[in-house]
Amino acid sequence: MAISSPLEMLRERAEEKLNDTTQQLGEVRQRYEQARAQLEQLRHYQQDYQQQLVARAAESGIPVTHLLNYQGFIHSLRKVTQHYNHHVVACEQAVEQVLGDWKKDHRRLNAFNTLKSRADDAAKLKESRQEQKMMDEFASQLFSRRSSV
Template sequence: MNVNNPMAVLRDMAEEKLTETTCALGAVQQKLQEAVDQREQLYLYEQEYHSSLRQGMAGGMSVADLVNHQMFILSLNQVVKQHESHVSSCEKVVDKTKDKWIQKKQRLNAFETLINRREMAQALVESRQEQKLMDEFAQRAGQQREML
């Protein structure tokens, strides 16, 4: 494709934007995965602390320790809720970036389709011109045979 062709330039620009959006999508997906992993770690920590509290209560825990455990569990619950909000916002960012990626991909596909159609139309014109030349050559050859 000719670099001076405006469609090729637009397609190249669309391809660059798609590449940028792909990188951005990868980055936000990685942040989401990290947030999900952290959420799982918080859940595990919360379960371990609940288990520790149950074992302590069964083994005869002091009132002060019981209150401290319960206060810590309440604080941990708040952290888990806040982190759920963080995971949710990360998911929204990923969804928006996916939508943006889809738009960029569709734009690139549109330019590629237009370029392909133009190339096909150009090839058809060239094929018709070639056929016309062949027909003229055959006609001249036939006329020359008749003259002989």
């Protein structure tokens, strides 16, 4: 195994970090989407329950005890929905945080890739100049030999 340059080692570590952050971003986005879907289910359930109450009350009336039970349950659902809404907001903030980290890691990897590309280009240019110098020396020696004969 060849010994990597320090720049290549840093680039590889930046790439590993970006991969880890990408995985983390996927996980927090998935949690956010699940939480959002569950919140929508809670809201839909709350709305259905309210519509059932209105429909039953309009059809045949409803005893006061049942009305109080419905209202209590709807109130409880509203509280749970509000609490879960805070959870969804926290999940959204986590996504934004990890997305910011991902962007930072991506910029860092791009910077290392740019530095590596520049270093590779400089090495190729140096090698090309050395080859040209050797060719010039060879041509000069060949010319000198032909001139002296």
